[in-house]
Every structure is written in C-alpha cells, then in structure tokens.
Amino acid sequence: MKKPIKLNNLKENTKESIEKITEEALKEISLDEDLEKNIQILEKIFQHCDDVNKKTLHIEGNKKGIIFFLSGITDEKSIVNFIINPLLKNEGVVLEKIKGNPRYIEEYLLVNHSVEKISDLYGGVIGVLEGKALLLIDGYSTGYTIEVREYPTRDVQEPITQTLVRGPREGFTEGIKDNLALIRKRIKTPDLKIEKKEIGHLTKTSVAICYIQNLVDPKVLEEVKVRLDKIKIDAILDSSTIEQLIEDSSFSPFPQIGNTERPDAAVSALIEGRVCIVVDGSPFVLIVPQVLVDMLHITEDYYERFYFSTAIRLLRYLAFGLSLLGPSLYVAITTFHHEMIPTKLLVSIAAARQGIPFPAFLEALMMEIAFEALREAGVRLPKPIGQAVSIVGALVIGEAAVQAGLVSQIMVIVVAGTGIASFTVPAFNIGIAIRLLKIPILLLSSVLGLFGVSIAVIAISIHLSTLRSFGVPYLSPIAPLTLQDNKDVILRGPVWWINQRPTYIAKNNVVKLKSGGEMKPQKPQAEEEKDVQKTS
Known part of the structure; x- marks a missing residue:
C-alpha cells in the first residue's frame, strides 16, 4: 500500500500541476498542516462548482479554520448550531484540547452529529460531495467530515404500481x-x-x-x-x-x-x-x-381469507394463460379446426366475418397493435388525459373498425378479453414478457394451427425449465416437484397449514410455526365443554 503523498512534495504553486491532479491521485495525497495549501487545492478541485460553499472561522485570534459544504443537500442550520457555534464558544481551549486529545472534536465538541476524521484530500472531497461538512483547522494535518446531510425526499405514500384493497398503505421512497x-x-x-x-x-x-x-x-x-x-x-x-x-x-x-x-x-x-x-x-x-410462481402472487393473498384468496389466485392463473394464448387459439381454430366449433357458433362467426378483407391472422395482429399502442399512450400521457385516451380511443377505434368492415365483432371481443386478462397479472415485468411472446405465437398459429400453438407452448416450457435465478430453478416448486412447497402455489391454504418456508429458498430453519406442531384453529370454550360432557 502506497504512503500518502505530502502536499509539500507537489508542485502546488504551479497552476498546471494542480489541474492535473485526478481523483485517483487524490487518494494518495494527505492533508497538510498549512491550511492555505489545503484551501488552494480544494478551491481548484471545486472550481466552477458554485453550489460548494465555504465558511471561514477565526479561532483563538490567530488560528484559522474553514468549513466546506454543499448547498441544497446539507442542513445549514445544523452547520451553524452544531459546528460553528461550539467551535467559537470554545475558541480559547479548543486547540489545546485537540493537541492533548486528537479525538476531542468528535468526542466532546461535536457530539450531536456523526464525525469522521480524515487524513487525505480524497476523503474530504467525497465527504463534501456526499453532503457532509468538511472542517479543516490551520496547523493540523487532519480534517473532519460531519454528518449534516438533508436530502430532498418524497414522503412515504401508497405505492402506485402495486395497489391493494386490504393491507398496509406504506410504500418505498427514493431515499x-x-x-x-x-x-x-x-x-x-x-x-x-x-x-x-x-x-x-x-x-x-x-x-x-x-x-x-x-x-x-x-x-x-x-x-x-x-x-x-x-x-x-x-x-x-x-x-x-x-x-x-x-x-x-x-x-x-x-x-x-x-x-x-x-x-x-x-x-x-x-x-x-x-x-x-x-x-x-x-x-x-x-x-x-x-421464480415464476412468485410473479403471480401478491401480498394481499395472505391478508384475505384463504377461500377468497384461492379463488382469485385460480382466476389469475386462468387469465395468465388466456392473455398469452387467447388470440392464437382463436386464429388457429377458426382457420384450421372448424370441426371443433359448435355449428351455431360457427355460423355466427362466419356471419360476423362476412365481408372482412383480411385473414384472421392480420385481423388479430392489427387489433393487438392498436390495443398495445393505446395502452402505451395511456401510460405515457398525463394521468387525466391518459385515461381518457385509452378508454375513448379503444371505443372509437374499435367501433369505427367494425363499421368500416376491417375487423369483425368477435375479434374485438377476443382482443379486448385478452387485454383485460393481461391486467390481472400482478407483476408488470412478467406482463411485458406475455405481450412480447403473444405475437410469435400468433404467427405460428396462423401457419400451423393448434400444432403451432403446441410447439410454442413446448418451446416456452423448455426455456423456462432451463432458467435459474441465482441457482434456483425458475419453475420451482413445480419442476422439480416438491409436494411440501405446493401448499402455497396454486391453492392458498390456511395460515396454520403453511407451516414451512419454501425449501427451494430457505435451506436452513425451514419451519415457520414452532408451537409443537401445526397451529390448528381452536374450538370455542363452550364447544369444548360439550365435547367433554359427551366423552364422560
């Protein structure tokens, strides 16, 4: 490890040498006892940084100190109350105390804030840029960075992207x-x-x-x-x-x-x-x-009764499959597999498609692109305008396309239904994957029918089985199958029934409930007394 370079060894009196000092070089340059030399190089480093302020202090008459701080992210009242005032009030003894006890400043003088002693320029520069105050005193080769940061932050509010009906309303912020x-x-x-x-x-x-x-x-x-x-x-x-x-x-x-x-x-x-x-x-x-199943679970599943949570979770899985395969199944069946459709429904579909100039594939592709464009416009525009554009645009464009004979009513229903189904997927990032994969599956269904859909499903399944998340199989606990962990995958059992952590995640201390077995619901006292009487 290199020893810090003294400022005396630098040609600090020449403008060119100071300008050539890099961030890496600062790590090797120690503070000097001459305060003016420290100030000279710090002012050069912070040149054109108008938000970096400095405050000069005169301690014990002939001794000088200086404080560097960054306006905007520092609490200037704290600088005055907890740094400047203690130094000036103790000006007669502060220097002697420091000589006798180098930790006097952080232990006795600046006790209200976190204080860190530094001996190199790099620590001081980074401290100032992080929002700390840098204190330097003439005659001492050490400085102090004092915690006075006060970043502008957003208050804790309810999350926008992950809303719940029942549960805590607090959300993370940028701090x-x-x-x-x-x-x-x-x-x-x-x-x-x-x-x-x-x-x-x-x-x-x-x-x-x-x-x-x-x-x-x-x-x-x-x-x-x-x-x-x-x-x-x-x-x-x-x-x-x-x-x-x-x-x-x-x-x-x-x-x-x-x-x-x-x-x-x-x-x-x-x-x-x-x-x-x-x-x-x-x-x-x-x-x-x-893993994949985590993307389809939400915390509200555990805040509601397990009957309701299980029903909603089953609906979510069904909607996940429908949003991925809905248009492709419609195109495959109406194009290649008419025998699978009941006669009356087939007649209705044929009547609705009468006069449509495009095949079912192009019809579905146009509607999907229009739906995605409207959804993207609704997200990017200001909130009041975005909602109006997404709702009115879908109604106007869909109705106009049907009346113009470009698409059939049944196609509008299919695309709208799959769009609604995609909104039930709780994780936005997995929703993007569905939206991307929907188009190639649609193309395969238009060429090979249900065989093409089957090929797409098999290919996606193979890909998912090869994925890992930090060494954990992406399809856990379904593949590889773990029966114990499947208590909370598709069905959401009672809280007392889910008594273990996922074994594919927690390798140690798997048991959640340690009350001598499963925490089964207790009977009311009156019922227990009746059971005792019957037994006797």
Missing part, C-alpha cells in the same frame, strides 16, 4: 435511509443484516444488501455479493440497472429478479430467506431469488 427504516420497522431482530456498498464511478450510489442471517442460503448471499462486486459502471440511476447487470439470463424475456414498492412484500421475502437489494434513488427494491 435509502427511509427504505431501510421501513424494513427495520417491521423486523425487530439483530439477525436482520444490512451490508452497504457503493456502485458507480460517477454517481457512487449506495446499495444495501438485506438478509436474515439464520434464514438465507449462504450460497445465494455470496453469489449476490460477487455479482455486485463485479459491476464496473459510471452511473446507477435506478435499481433496474443493477437488475439487468446481475440477472442470470439477460436474453430471456422472463424476469429472474423480482421488484416491489411495498415494504410488507420485501419483509415477507426476507422472512422466507430471500435477499433484498435496496438502491438509493429508487423506490423499487430488488428481490432474489425469484
């Missing part, structure tokens, strides 16, 4: 401290570990790895850390960038990493033994590993 606090609020155990990293050469984005120590699979945790350490990039602006850099198969349309805006969903994943990745500046927390 990593707020997001970690929302997780800590729900998990009160020292086993919840949070490890922070900085990723991004320019942005130096804070990334936190969250896991519960005695539940997480050590291999998965180690793989997460290794993949994050391998990221070499200039900027991380959102968690989606990290998702694309660490997922197993980037060319697959199916997402292998989950994301959520809901703290309760993230906590539920942690309790199951998963790892959460919290990225500063993003309200979406990443969850690994993630």
